[in-house]
Amino acid sequence: MGPDPTTPNSGSPGPPDRQTLQLLARHLRTEALIAETKFDPDSYEPRLLHALVDAGQYPEGVVAARLDIRWFTTGDFSFHYVETHEDESRWECRWDRHPNPHNARVHFHQPPTAVEATDLSLSSRHPLDVYSTILDAIEGRIQSLWEN
């Protein structure tokens, strides 16, 4: 569906995929979970898409949460989820797709520190499907916070 460089550890990431970032922003804005979306540096040159999760969705103790999205024209991506807690600690994880010598091209950096990476399998790599899976996962996270 997207170009897939055959040599895993060479090549270039390609520029940010502005059409995909605009598509994701358009959909994120319809999500009740998302309070605001912002392009960095701006909407004329989308490189990074920030989605602020509505802090009101979380139990007390979580003061802010955001999802930072990069999508490359090679079909690679990075979705970085960061919660900031009242005690100033962070709970974070990251969904990535890029060549690397340690893990599968698609991999997941485990919470709470997003350091340790494990292979990840996704049923579809289309940006809209990836985004839906990740929003479902964040919804699950919020639910588990309430259950504790």
Add this chain to the structure above:
Amino acid sequence: MTEFDPAPESPATERRWQQGEDTFSRVYDVAMGITSPTPAAEIADVADCSPNAAKKHLDRLAKMGIVSVNRDGRPVQYERNEGYLEWQDASRIADELTVEEIIERVSELEEERADYEDEFDATDPTAVSVYDQDSHEAIHDRMAAVSEWHGVIRDIRLYELARQLAENDGHLIPA
């Protein structure tokens, strides 16, 4: 606490991005994320519609110029039309910014490009090795930086097109 599941099975039959969208909108949205030639049946799979419906809508989007078609292959393949979408982005910049603002932005981007050339000691981002670093975080940081460098080079061309459009009153060719 239950362990965090990074890829939960969606409980609903509809994926969350599909909710409230009709078939045409779904096909359109899926096409906007497709960057290499793809058969209608695969697009139908993601858009959750019949291959015939996907084909009908894709052919309509192709007539509008939004999607490009490769009719040489069997089956016929579709992808988003980058040229059309770039022109649309440039038109928006030409529409919303003044020629002075566009020129100012290009000179800022040129400075950014020079900074990247210094940082990586190269003039071509494709010459920089990105994925063979030892630390995973180093790969990640380099990937983001080199991608933005590529983006800066591309955006300089995009703003150049926007400047031409702005100077010619929205036309590509002077009247």
